[in-house]
Amino acid sequence: MARSEIPLEDWLTNDQEMLTWLEQHLRRKGAPIQVLNPYNLRPALLDAAHYLIINSSSQKELMNLKAAWRRYKSDKKHGNQVVQVRLSPRVKRQLANLSKRTSVSETVERLIKEEVGYFKDRNAAIQNAIQEHIQRHEESAAGKLDHLQKERSKLIFHNEELQAELSETQKEMSNILFRLVELEVALNIQAEESLELTPDEKQEALHRHQSLLDYFRKQLKATASLAQAENHSSTNQGPRPQKT
Structure with missing residues (x-):
């Protein structure tokens, strides 16, 4: 009933x-x-x-x-x-066709969930692409930085080698200078004995000897100062990174 x-x-x-x-x-x-x-x-x-x-x-x-x-x-x-919501007659007919097996509310809810799911998946894909792009750039930048650091280490090591060579060269030049001075002194002494130099001539020979010694000392000092300044500048600045 x-x-x-x-x-x-x-x-x-x-x-x-x-x-x-x-x-x-x-x-x-x-x-x-x-x-x-x-x-x-x-x-x-x-x-x-x-x-x-x-x-x-x-x-x-x-x-x-x-x-x-x-x-x-x-x-x-x-x-x-x-x-x-306000729907046009065409959209309302389409919604009615989609809702033949279910209610309109269930159909709308399903469509919204599908749309939200689509945007979530798309947003996740965009986020993953951004993260991959950032990671690639970070890896590239890290590789370039590592390369620059290695190059800088090589330059510092090479500079130290050059400094050692310069120091040895300065020592050799000093030895050669003093040998030349000794030779000049010996020659002057021989000249005094063989040529019987006058006091004025002896004074002139001693003056040349002292001038030659001062000249070589100034040259050595200037060369060493210039090398140290260049070494200090290159060590502090290091290689300049290239712009990407």
Whole structure:
């Protein structure tokens, strides 16, 4: 035996939440609501609901009304929210075609989930591409830095070798200088003995000897200072990295 339908008057209670929901539902359906007493909406809502049911010429409208209230209560219980959207007739037909096997709400929810999933996957792919791009550049920069550090170490080592060679060369030049001075002194002594130089000539020979010694000493000192300055500059600055 089929269950008898509860009359509208018995179904609609004085619950404020139910009255507020029904008012919004009837207004969306286009039913006219004439509120005579704003402190008691129930009579006006009953009249509007009867108007909607009579105009539909079907008792099914009352069933739909009750079903809509049950969906509202279920959505509220599960934390779902009702969202109103405006659709063009073409989109509405497409949505109806997609909703043949399921309800419109389930179809919309499925489409939104698919779209959100697509954007999540796309965003993840973009993030991965960015991370790979950054990692490649970091590896490239690290490789270039390592190469520059190795080159700098080579230059420092080569500079130290050159400094050692310069020091040895300076020692050899000093030895040669003193040998030359000794030779000049010996020659001057021989000249004094063989040529019987006058005091003025002896004085001139000693002057040449001292001038020659001072000249070579200044040359050695200038060469050593220049080499040390260049070494200090190249060690502090190091090789300049190339711009990428």
